[in-house]
Amino acid sequence: MKILIAPDSFKSSATSLEIATWLEIGIKSVIPRCETILTPIGDGGEGSLDAALHAGFTSTEYVVTGPTSKPVRARLGMKGDVALVELAQASGLSQLPSKVLAPMQATSYGTGELILHALDQGAQTVILAIGGSACTDAGAGALQALGAHIRDSSGHELPAGGAALAHVATLDVSTLDSRIASTHFILASDVTNPLIGEAGAAEVYSPQKGADSDQVKELAAAITHFASLAGSEHINAPGAGAAGGFGYMALTFLAAVHQSGIDTFLSIVDFESKLAGVDYVITGEGKFDSQSMRGKTPFGIYCVATASQIPVILVCGQAELNSSEDLRPGFKEIYTLNSFQPDISQCITNPRPIVEKIGQSIALSLRR
Template structure:
């Protein structure tokens, strides 16, 4: 039998690797001759570069311009012609000096510098993960770093940030990095918001980046103006494409000018980790995370794993610390059977202190289910 383990960490208790080791121990007690394959997974949030590095990509260190213009160290993952870049590394809220928000002037320039570096190093497929950005500049800074000139009516290059886009008069694409013509881009984004309006980048995400109600109005109008000029020049309309509003409108620039295709972070991560290949010929998949709850259903790791396994016709089982979902919800998510650690003990506190043993015990229970279903299926086919 071939069993694939693709579990996330149990936050605050066990790392993903520790969960996998404990599951393996339990499975081996019941199915000693089984082939057990572990795939390190995490959801696409801030974990995209981590997942790539865990899959054998190498880290590239670059000095770039941070969101407020200071020089910072940022890294991305590279393997052959594929680069995995996280916007947060160069233009994220974490990169703000003393966490001081700069909603009107924060720039995505550094993200463009990471892309430039990747292209120069030979990357031709770029995965851009866009969670955690500090910017609302519709990716204008990124475009400037890639050689696009954005000037005001005096012919002066615009300073960084979304507010300055209100002064934009002319977009010059002649010096855009020529390597982009041979490159393809995937935008790893979980939000499907448009660029502007009631569900737009400024309105929905601006306040988390320090924007006051007045700032939000200013930014929304500036993004609208930028979109008018860019779309007029390109002869296309992308502002309402799902994901255009991701990361302060970074999605818009990536979709409109760089031909980016938006995909959910979890799908991108699972592809990076090679889960699809691992699922070929598998008899079962075991996934899990600390808490299986409503939020999990919105595209956290176990659900992403479950969807991919379903597409390959492989049954999915789960182990979690606790779950607030009922049997019906779990089955609806494609999970055949779930074991929560708190159900294996009298005192819930034990689920934290004895988590190693309990995960292994849960794996033994699941192994019995897997064997029973496997035997039934085999009998059914003969």
């Protein structure tokens, strides 16, 4: 029997490689001779760098500006002249001191610094994995790090954060790093929201980053003002609203090409070639719900594997699907951590024994 194990990370709980390894341990405790292929996957969110590293990228760690303007350690992935910049490494929710949200002041500056480090390493292509952002600054911080000058009416450089965008008077991009023009940027994200409007970056995502209703309105107005100076060509482009508007910056000033995050990473790990001779595929993520069916890792893998007539098993922390989202029969089986351990806090803080037990259950079912 040959099983390909290709989960995403379980956010705030375990990496994709950890989940894959624990499933393998459980399976082989029941079927010792089972052949397993571990292929950690990302879809542009947190954990994407780990998936790339398992696929042959190497990492270098740098000290960059964190989301609250304090120094943080962040890694950059390289393979040949291709760089992977994971925004969450520098500007993500995971980098907030003591996990205290900062919706108005959080900056993407450190992600711009990572891009510069990628260029210093000779990157000709930069993949921007932009999930997990703590910022709603329309990528202005990253743009400043890349050499742009964003000034207020007094001629002072704009301070960090989305709220400050309300005070932009001038934007000078003539000083951007010259290497940007000859670099190919890929915006790896499955978020299709525009920059502004009811489905915009501030309206939809800033509440997840700690903004209350008044702050959402303030951020939306500030981003709208910034876009009036930066240009309207890409404000409604799919992905412009991703990562608090970072997508808009990348499309506008880096000439980035928007690609499906899961498709990008399936290509990075050469997923289709790994399906040869495989009997079953196991995939998973922390929470499987309606969002999962819009380009997230499990659904992307489900589509590719079933096209090759390979049954797919889903493992997740919990599954929330209503009767109109009847994808359940498509998976051979769905295993949830909270069905093995009803205490959700245990599922999050100590998932290993539960995941190993699920691996055993999968093996017992397949052996029968």
